Amino acid sequence: SFALPSCLRRAARARAMSAEAPPGVAPAEPGPSATAAVLSEMVEDAAVWCAVHGLVVGDRDNPRSGTVPGVGLVHAPFSLLPARLPTSVWKQALELAPIFNELVDRVSLDGEFLQEALSRTKQVDDFTARLLEIHQKMMAVNKKEDIRLGLHRSDYMLDSETNSLLQIELNTISISFPGLGSLVSELHRNLLIQYGKVLGLDSERIPRNWAASQFADALARAWSEYNNDRDGRIVSVVYFRAGYAPNDYPSEAEWRARLLMEQSSAIKCPSISYHLVGTKKIQQELAKPNVLERFLDNKEDIAKLRKSFAGLWSLDNEEIVKSAIEKPELFVLKPQREGGGNNIYGHDLRDTLVKLQKEQGESLAAYILMQRIFPKASLTPLVRGGVCFEDLTISELGIFGGYLRNKDRVIMNNPCGYLMRTKVSSSNEGGVATGFAVLDSVYLT
Ligand code: ADP
Ligand code: MG
Ligand code: MG
Numbered sequence: 349s350f351a352l353p354s355c356l357r358r359a360a361r362a363r364a365m366s367a368e369a370p371p372g373v374a375p376a377e378p379g380p381s382a383t384a385a386v387l388s389e390m391v392e393d394a395a396v397w398c399a400v401h402g403l404v405v406g407d408r409d410n411p412r413s414g415t416v417p418g419v420g421l422v423h424a425p426f427s428l429l430p431a432r433l434p435t436s437v438w439k440q441a442l443e444l445a446p447i448f449n450e451l452v453d454r455v456s457l458d459g460e461f462l463q464e465a466l467s468r469t470k471q472v473d474d475f476t477a478r479l480l481e482i483h484q485k486m487m488a489v490n491k492k493e494d495i496r497l498g499l500h501r502s503d504y505m506l507d508s509e510t511n512s513l514l515q516i517e518l519n520t521i522s523i524s525f526p527g528l529g530s531l532v533s534e535l536h537r538n539l540l541i542q543y544g545k546v547l548g549l550d551s552e553r554i555p556r557n558w559a560a561s562q563f564a565d566a567l568a569r570a571w572s573e574y575n576n577d578r579d580g581r582i583v584s585v586v587y588f589r590a591g592y593a594p595n596d597y598p599s600e601a602e603w604r605a606r607l608l609m610e611q612s613s614a615i616k617c618p619s620i621s622y623h624l625v626g627t628k629k630i631q632q633e634l635a636k637p638n639v640l641e642r643f644l645d646n647k648e649d650i651a652k653l654r655k656s657f658a659g660l661w662s663l664d665n666e667e668i669v670k671s672a673i674e675k676p677e678l679f680v681l682k683p684q685r686e687g688g689g690n691n692i693y694g695h696d697l698r699d700t701l702v703k704l705q706k707e708q709g710e711s712l713a714a715y716i717l718m719q720r721i722f723p724k725a726s727l728t729p730l731v732r733g734g735v736c737f738e739d740l741t742i743s744e745l746g747i748f749g750g751y752l753r754n755k756d757r758v759i760m761n762n763p764c765g766y767l768m769r770t771k772v773s774s775s776n777e778g779g780v781a782t783g784f785a786v787l788d789s790v791y792l793t
Contacts, residue, residue, distance in 0.1 A: 447653055
């Protein structure tokens with residue numbers, strides 16, 4: 349059971365903020381019964397669209413899912429209507445993509461910086477230590493990567509207090525959802541082409557999203573840049589869809605494989621250096637005063653990046669640890685992990701900090717502290733398992749970025765589509781795969 353009129357109210361609000369709405373005139377709302385009929389029809393159409401276009405995921409409730417190909421699939425969880433986003437914020441996020449790409453590339457070339465910045469983390473985080481070990485081996489033999497390919501996603505939330513776009517994190521390995529993300533934008537476009545009139549929404553306000561084909565294009569261009577088409581014999585591009593989590597290395601064999609790939613002349617997406625640049629510790633180090641200046645020359649670019657940085661602190665800052673223990677609700681405690689579900693919030697954050705402080709040694713160095721961002725919550729119709737329900741939600745915008753260079757020649761450096769994820773505002777974490785969030789797209793206002 350869900351409150352139908354408020355779903356339409358959300359749509360109506362979007363209309364009211366759009367340019368063609370005459371000032372002072374509230375858009376008409378259809379009566380409740382018309383609304384109910386339209387909504388259930390939309391949910392059904394959307395679910396069918398998902399099935400037909402492959403906007404599906406494995407169904408956890410089906411025991412054969414994941415073991416028998418093509419069996420046990422269900423539509424991916426999605427929001428029924430796209431999330432409103434001011435055009436200025438959208439442009440800002442797009443503008444940041446090539447600058448972050450360039451930053452990743454520059455930082456990746458400074459092996460000493462990476463080793464130094466992660467030296468304390470290494471002592472308490474075995475996984476990071478293993479990655480650094482591979483990186484160290486490459487430094488020792490002076491390994492150069494002439495062709496560098498980055499498929500990134502920079503994630504943001506719109507802070508409600510300051511109305512500013514703040515970066516959550518920058519992902520450089522195993523980026524999820526260029527595929528399903530593109531499809532959700534198409535789903536929403538199609539729904540608005542069909543129902544836009546009655547909802548007062550314009551399908552053209554959903555930006556086109558070619559993330560999947562743009563990433564595929566980047567991979568193909570890397571292959572042609574490698575310029576050796578003896579397939580079957582020479583591996584030109586290694587793309588990692590795993591390898592970012594300790595579980596991906598159950599034995600020494602996986603670590604040996606990772607090292608072998610790094611030693612090879614193949615283009616790695618990502619190289620060990622690019623991977624390390626994407627760690628939370630490096631994010632925090634880059635946010636320190638005067639660090640961006642080490643890597644970038646353009647002052648305007650530096651200012652743009654800095655504007656998107658939230659508060660980030662290392663835990664050797666006693667003042668901030670004290671503040672976080674006093675007001676844990678204003679912070680997020682992050683270990684060096686990827687994939688969602690690893691961060692620590694609220695009471696757990698306080699307890700963890702108190703416990704870590706008592707322990708002797710370096711255990712605090714495994715984490716960073718981040719300012720907690722509070723986006724404005726709105727009521728959203730969400731569809732999961734074929735059922736529509738309404739909840740208070742907040743959204744996280746991810747901008748995909750593609751980067752390819754060969755020595756001094758930058759072949760590609762641009763935004764490659766987007767991913768909006770929307771989660772129930774009471775939930776801390778945001779993963780779609782982990783079951784916290786739904787896929788969404790953007791409605792420009
Ligand atoms: P991961 O690499 O595991 O995705 P993130 O830094 O993206 O780690 O954190 C996971 C989720 O936690 C985010 O998608 C977001 O929902 C939430 N989150 C992370 N940092 C913050 C923050 N500073 N303020 C509010 N929520 C955050
Ligand atoms: Mg991440
Ligand atoms: Mg994340």
